[in-house]
Amino acid sequence: MEKFFFSMEDILVDEAFLSWYFKESDEKIQSWEQWLALHPEQQLLVAEAVKLISQLHLQEKGLPVTHIELAMEQLNAAINKKQQNTAPVVSIKRSKNRRWLSAAAAVFIIFTTITIWNFSSGHKKTYATAYGQLSKHILPDSSEVTLNANSTIKLGSNWKQGDREVWLNGEAFFHVKKTSTHERFIVHADQMDVIVTGTQFNVITRYDKNSVFLAEGSVTLQTKDGREIKMLPGDFVELNDNRLRKKTANEEAILAWKNNQLLFEGTTMPEVAKIITEHYGIKVILANMEVRNGTLSGIMANDNLDVLLKSLEAAKNYKITRNDSEIIIAKP
Numbered sequence: 001m002e003k004f005f006f007s008m009e010d011i012l013v014d015e016a017f018l019s020w021y022f023k024e025s026d027e028k029i030q031s032w033e034q035w036l037a038l039h040p041e042q043q044l045l046v047a048e049a050v051k052l053i054s055q056l057h058l059q060e061k062g063l064p065v066t067h068i069e070l071a072m073e074q075l076n077a078a079i080n081k082k083q084q085n086t087a088p089v090v091s092i093k094r095s096k097n098r099r100w101l102s103a104a105a106a107v108f109i110i111f112t113t114i115t116i117w118n119f120s121s122g123h124k125k126t127y128a129t130a131y132g133q134l135s136k137h138i139l140p141d142s143s144e145v146t147l148n149a150n151s152t153i154k155l156g157s158n159w160k161q162g163d164r165e166v167w168l169n170g171e172a173f174f175h176v177k178k179t180s181t182h183e184r185f186i187v188h189a190d191q192m193d194v195i196v197t198g199t200q201f202n203v204i205t206r207y208d209k210n211s212v213f214l215a216e217g218s219v220t221l222q223t224k225d226g227r228e229i230k231m232l233p234g235d236f237v238e239l240n241d242n243r244l245r246k247k248t249a250n251e252e253a254i255l256a257w258k259n260n261q262l263l264f265e266g267t268t269m270p271e272v273a274k275i276i277t278e279h280y281g282i283k284v285i286l287a288n289m290e291v292r293n294g295t296l297s298g299i300m301a302n303d304n305l306d307v308l309l310k311s312l313e314a315a316k317n318y319k320i321t322r323n324d325s326e327i328i329i330a331k332p
Contacts, residue, residue, distance in 0.1 A: 005042060005133075011049040021050065040305070040324070044281060045130035128152040129170075131281035132305065134260065139164075143185065144175040148257050149279045151206075171204045173258055176217075191239045195220045201231075202254055206278060210239040213254045260303035264296040269329070272296050272312075276327070280305050287330035291318065 005011050019025070020032035036046060127137050129147045136146045140159050147153065151170025156163070164185045176185045178198030187194040189205035199217025204210065212221060214231045221229045221237060221244065229244050231237060236249030253263040262275065269291055273284035279302065286292045300311045309327065313320045319332040
């Protein structure tokens, strides 16, 4: 079963997931569990889908089949409408198994709830990635955003009447389109705001990291206490200890994540460990001072944790041990 999910909605409409969740057969349960064991980076997203679907107590008894089939048709229509500008759509097929039809009906109710929540005036539309995932989205103004792993953006509710605002937690690359009336595009990060009209830039706001790299155009950074700094293409600015610092930076290294790569340039091993934890959500232990004092240089693939660890092991002659909860890096 070769597949990879980019959102919780993708999982909720996946036939194999629903067959497993509703225990349609031992074979399908085993097939899903084997796939999940081979893709630990997907476990968080699957857990979120399970949590959501488990909150719905669907009473099969007394539910007419015609109602369930209608729900399934509405589900397919909703999925096509919601995803027509993003990922390819695979419709859920009818099944003779009534339990499967009930699963489709359950997902329709969940999907409708998500859609209503996302588009209601009291909430902001949200895009998110789980550990080990990247995703690209077209925003309502045709701007584009690419989210790194373990990242979230929320959109403001008044894009048609004023500034285009988003709230970021994590890392994202924005390609902002100019509008005919020149409305500003504002990225609200943890410690600062990034204000633009049309440009391309990368923003990190995660834990103690707050930085912006400008690839094209111009932006203004504004801190929470009102300080400002204007950026030109190629500028890289960090906010540390409430101080803005403009630095030289390697664009290739900063944006390597967009191509599922990590580019290290004398990066300390504690920083390497931190990057792995941020991206894959697994604790990394550096076993001794020899490892902690080491550095790493080179380009490594970052779309599979096992491959990344093997590359790291080969590059530095480390002994790497991995279990479900942690990774231990040591010298042999």
